[in-house]
Amino acid sequence: MSMNIAVFGLGSMGYGMARCCLRAGNTVHGFDVMAEHVARFIAEGGRNGTVADAALTMDAVVVVVLNAAQVESVLFGDDGIVPRLRPGAVVMACATVPPEFAKQMEQRCAAHAVLYLDAPISGGSVKAGEGRLGVMASGSAAAFDAARPVLDATAETVFHLGDAAGAGSAMKAVNQLLAGVHIATMAEALTFGMTQGIKPETFVEVITKCAGNSWMLENRAPHVVAGDYTPHSQVNIWPKDLGIVLEAARASGFQAHLTETALAQYKRAVEMGLGREDDAAIAKVYARAAGLVLPEDQT
Amino acid sequence: MSMNIAVFGLGSMGYGMARCCLRAGNTVHGFDVMAEHVARFIAEGGRNGTVADAALTMDAVVVVVLNAAQVESVLFGDDGIVPRLRPGAVVMACATVPPEFAKQMEQRCAAHAVLYLDAPISGGSVKAGEGRLGVMASGSAAAFDAARPVLDATAETVFHLGDAAGAGSAMKAVNQLLAGVHIATMAEALTFGMTQGIKPETFVEVITKCAGNSWMLENRAPHVVAGDYTPHSQVNIWPKDLGIVLEAARASGFQAHLTETALAQYKRAVEMGLGREDDAAIAKVYARAAGLVLPEDQT
Numbered sequence: 001m002s003m004n005i006a007v008f009g010l011g012s013m014g015y016g017m018a019r020c021c022l023r024a025g026n027t028v029h030g031f032d033v034m035a036e037h038v039a040r041f042i043a044e045g046g047r048n049g050t051v052a053d054a055a056l057t058m059d060a061v062v063v064v065v066l067n068a069a070q071v072e073s074v075l076f077g078d079d080g081i082v083p084r085l086r087p088g089a090v091v092m093a094c095a096t097v098p099p100e101f102a103k104q105m106e107q108r109c110a111a112h113a114v115l116y117l118d119a120p121i122s123g124g125s126v127k128a129g130e131g132r133l134g135v136m137a138s139g140s141a142a143a144f145d146a147a148r149p150v151l152d153a154t155a156e157t158v159f160h161l162g163d164a165a166g167a168g169s170a171m172k173a174v175n176q177l178l179a180g181v182h183i184a185t186m187a188e189a190l191t192f193g194m195t196q197g198i199k200p201e202t203f204v205e206v207i208t209k210c211a212g213n214s215w216m217l218e219n220r221a222p223h224v225v226a227g228d229y230t231p232h233s234q235v236n237i238w239p240k241d242l243g244i245v246l247e248a249a250r251a252s253g254f255q256a257h258l259t260e261t262a263l264a265q266y267k268r269a270v271e272m273g274l275g276r277e278d279d280a281a282i283a284k285v286y287a288r289a290a291g292l293v294l295p296e297d298q299t
Numbered sequence: 300m301s302m303n304i305a306v307f308g309l310g311s312m313g314y315g316m317a318r319c320c321l322r323a324g325n326t327v328h329g330f331d332v333m334a335e336h337v338a339r340f341i342a343e344g345g346r347n348g349t350v351a352d353a354a355l356t357m358d359a360v361v362v363v364v365l366n367a368a369q370v371e372s373v374l375f376g377d378d379g380i381v382p383r384l385r386p387g388a389v390v391m392a393c394a395t396v397p398p399e400f401a402k403q404m405e406q407r408c409a410a411h412a413v414l415y416l417d418a419p420i421s422g423g424s425v426k427a428g429e430g431r432l433g434v435m436a437s438g439s440a441a442a443f444d445a446a447r448p449v450l451d452a453t454a455e456t457v458f459h460l461g462d463a464a465g466a467g468s469a470m471k472a473v474n475q476l477l478a479g480v481h482i483a484t485m486a487e488a489l490t491f492g493m494t495q496g497i498k499p500e501t502f503v504e505v506i507t508k509c510a511g512n513s514w515m516l517e518n519r520a521p522h523v524v525a526g527d528y529t530p531h532s533q534v535n536i537w538p539k540d541l542g543i544v545l546e547a548a549r550a551s552g553f554q555a556h557l558t559e560t561a562l563a564q565y566k567r568a569v570e571m572g573l574g575r576e577d578d579a580a581i582a583k584v585y586a587r588a589a590g591l592v593l594p595e596d597q598t
Contacts, residue, residue, distance in 0.1 A: 099495060122509045134509055159505050161497075170495035171505055174488050178511030181484045181557070188557050189476045192544065195551035196398060196469035198460075206458050206470055210421045210433055212477030214513035245491065252494035254589045258480070258487050261560040290553045 002026050003059040003149050006051075006081065008074045010037035012232070013094070013121060014064030016128030017154045021062070022046060023131075024153035029054045031074075055084035060150050061091045064121075067240055068097040076108060087113035090146035094121045094135075096176060098244050099166040100251075106139070106165035115143040118165035120172030123156075124219075125232060132156035136175070138167035173248055176241040177259050182216035183238075184262040187283035189217075190224055194292050200225045201295075223280035227296025235282065236275040238266040301325050302358040302448050305350075305380065307373045309336035311531070312393070312420060313363030315427030316453045320361070321345060322430075323452035328353045330373075354383035359449050360390045363420075366539055367396040375407060386412035389445035393420045393434075395475060397543050398465040399550075405438070405464035414442040417464035419471030422455075423518075424531060431455035435474070437466035472547055475540040476558050481515035482537075483561040486582035488516075489523055493591050499524045500594075522579035526595025534581065535574040537565040 003026045007018035010032035021028045022045050030041040030048060038048050047054075061081055063074050071093055075082045082091065091109055093102065093116065106116040117139040127133050131154050137144070138161040144151075151158050161167040189212065193203045204221045207213055223229060242263040249256045265285050272288070274281045287294045302325045306317040309331035320327045321344050329340040329347060337347050346353075360380055362373050370392055374381045381390065390408055392401065392415065405415040416438040426432050430453050436443070437460040443450075450457050460466040488511065492502045503520045506512055522528060541562040548555045564584050571587070573580045586593045 124510070136505065136509075157508060161501070161505070167496060170492070170497055171501075173495065174492040174497060174502065175506060175509050175511040177488045177491060178484060178506065178513070178516070181487075182481070182511070182513060185477055185480045185484070185557050188480075188555055189473050192476060192548055192553055192555055192558075193469070193473040195553045196472065196547060197466060198469055198473060202460070202470075203473065206435065206460070207474060207477065209456060210435075210474050211423070211514050211518070212474040212481070214477070214481060214516075215510050217477070217513075219510070248495060249491055252589070254491055254494045254585075256487055256491055257560050257564065258484050258557060259491075261556050265556065286553075290551070 001149065004057045005029070005060045005062060005150060006031065006054050006058050007062045007064065009064035009066075010034070010041055011064065012125035013128045014062070015041065016125055017062060017064060017133070018046060019044060019129065020131040020153045021150060024149070026149065026153070051079050051081050052084060055081050056086070058085055058089055060089065060147060061085065062094065062150055063091060064094045067095060068101045071095050071097060071105065075105060082109055082112050082114050085112065085114050088115065088146065090115040090117060090143055092117045092119045092147045092150055094119050096120050096172050096241050096244065097169055098247060099169040099173065102165040102169040115140065115146050116165055117143040117147045118168035119147070120168055122172070122175060127156070128154070135159065136161055136168045136171040138162040139165055170248070173245050177245045177256065179216050180238050180242050180266070181258050181262045182214040183220055183279050184265050184282055186214070186217040186221050187224070187280070187286050190221060191283055191286035191290060191292055195290060220280040223278055224283045225295055227294065229277040229281045231276060231278045233279050234276055235266060235269045235279050238279060239263065239270060242266065300448065303356045304328070304359045304361060304449060305330065305353050305357050306361045306363065308363035308365070309333070309340055310363065311424035312427045313361070314340065315424055315429075316361060316363060316432070317345060318343060318428065319430040319452045320449060323448070325448065325452070350378050350380050351383060354380050355385070357384055357388055359388065359446060360384065361393065361449055362390060363393045366394060367400045370394050370396060370404065374404065381408055381411050381413050384411065384413050387414065387445065389414040389416060389442055391416045391418045391446045391449055393418050395419050395471050395540050395543065396468055397546060398468040398472065401464040401468040414439065414445050415464055416442040416446045417467035418446070419467055421471070421474060426455070427453070434458065435460060435467045435470040437461040438464055469547070472544050476544045476555065478515050479537050479541050479565070480557050480561045481513040482519050482578055483564050483581055485513070485516040485520050486523070486579070486585050489520060490582055490585040490589060490591055494589060519579040522577055523582045524594055526593060528576040528580045530575060530577045532578050533575055534565060534568045534578050537578060538562065538569060541565065
């Protein structure tokens with residue numbers, strides 16, 4: 001059963017998801033502010049055109065943009081797609097956004113008889129390209145049903161976290177708290193180890209087999225060892241995502257001490273001009289403060 | 300080739316190691332300040348007696364006590380064993396201690412022609428009982444050779460970190476930095492999730508399959524879900540071990556921001572009377588500060 005799908009945001013995650021939707025036999029319209037992303041997608045069999053034209057035939061709209069402001073713009077901005085969608089179409093919203101914002105979007109979509117799946121994603125660009133993402137999803141049964149073909153094409157695991165928007169984004173915030181703190185902790189431990197005579201490659205070799213390991217350490221520490229800060233996931237993501245955590249925490253009277261500490265380190269990284277580097281570059285904040293020289297760090 | 304081995308400290312780690320040495324066919328003397336630990340070990344085929352008598356025949360002395368002060372007391376205190384050992388016997392020191400302290404012990408042993416293996420362990424009491432520990436070891440080739448039968452009986456993985464004491468303890472400090480911060484981060488994320496409507500069991504189910512996972516989260520979060528704070532590893536360990544990290548960091552002009560933040564939470568846990576509970580009880584510090592009720596928390 002072929003669907004008409006629009007994907008907004010053809011970055012490292014959205015591009016992979018759009019391609020997976022194509023491969024599954026759907027008609028896929030791709031939108032992105034970067035013309036070269038769109039051109040690349042059309043060369044692979046994707047479509048483009050105007051949002052107004054596309055909206056008429058869409059069954060599902062997948063939003064894989066950077067933040068809440070971009071989600072709102074795509075859905076309800078001047079050229080917003082939601083008011084033009086047919087009743088029963090579904091918006092699958094994959095950006096990391098505040099849980100409260102997801103609830104508002106669900107309500108505003110409902111006013112247009114459009115379904116909304118709160119569906120933040122996890123797994124990185126490689127898994128996105130393979131259709132093996134984890135999706136932390138919440139929404140009505142009708143929203144899950146309508147989004148099913150997209151979920152089947154893009155996800156390895158779909159977590160059903162509740163019957164209304166907000167729960168998916170809440171779980172994503174929890175995951176980002178952990179992931180963001182773990183990357184910073186990897187950086188702290190790797191550079192501390194250097195002060196004690198432990199080489200970064202020895203650190204990775206030993207710790208990945210010990211109780212100090214984390215998913216993020218195993219994934220990111222090799223970037224530091226290689227001195228390769230090609231942005232698989234940018235430093236800039238963390239002030240935003242940890243900001244979402246702290247905003248939700250504050251509203252609940254919760255003190256997230258480690259999140260605050262990690263956020264301060266990411267902010268220092270941004271101030272040092274590292275915002276567009278891979279987030280493993282937070283190691284440079286520690287290294288420079290302690291006068292350490294990281295492997296092949298040529299910046 | 301059967302050896303004469305003395306094990307000092309028959310707690311959760313030392314007892315398992317002593318038993319593994321026994322099973323491998325060695326003659327093993329066990330020492331502990333708790334008479335019931337010694338009695339239990341003798342019932343399994345272990346020996347006891349006086350340190351002075353035991354020392355004469357020992358090939359290897361395994362020290363699995365709590366801290367540097369206890370190590371020094373066992374080795375060089377009033378009843379210390381090192382001055383009574385035959386030349387060429389080896390001390391395998393498994394406690395988490397400052398790297399500088401390990402170097403001092405190696406020198407003081409050398410003055411008695413006794414070998415020293417800086418050999419902190421990782422893996423927990425279950426693996427200790429199975430002879431499947433990770434050992435972060437450094438020392439002379441002669442020390443490694445002399446300790447080989449003990450390593451074979453107790454370890455799954457032996458990391459060779461250098462040819463002198465200090466490197467093993469440095470790597471253990473790095474591991475403890477990560478492990479200690481990861482446990483506290485698990486607690487912060489789990490309780491933050493509760494403020495957002497995420498049940499602790501859902502947290503564990505989802506996060507252990509996502510990028511926010513860590514070895515410690517997977518191991519400790521189920522204790523919080525079960526409300527079971529039986530001490531597999533006590534809160535009290537962390538002010539000591541993170542203190543070792545911060546001491547070494549300070550001496551190197553290194554600022555370990557996340558370690559400092561986590562340490563403050565462990566100290567709060569101790570002040571709340573949770574020192575002897577399982578270290579997952581650090582979740583109670585967050586829960587009480589935010590007015591949350593953890594599963595089956597009856598304390």
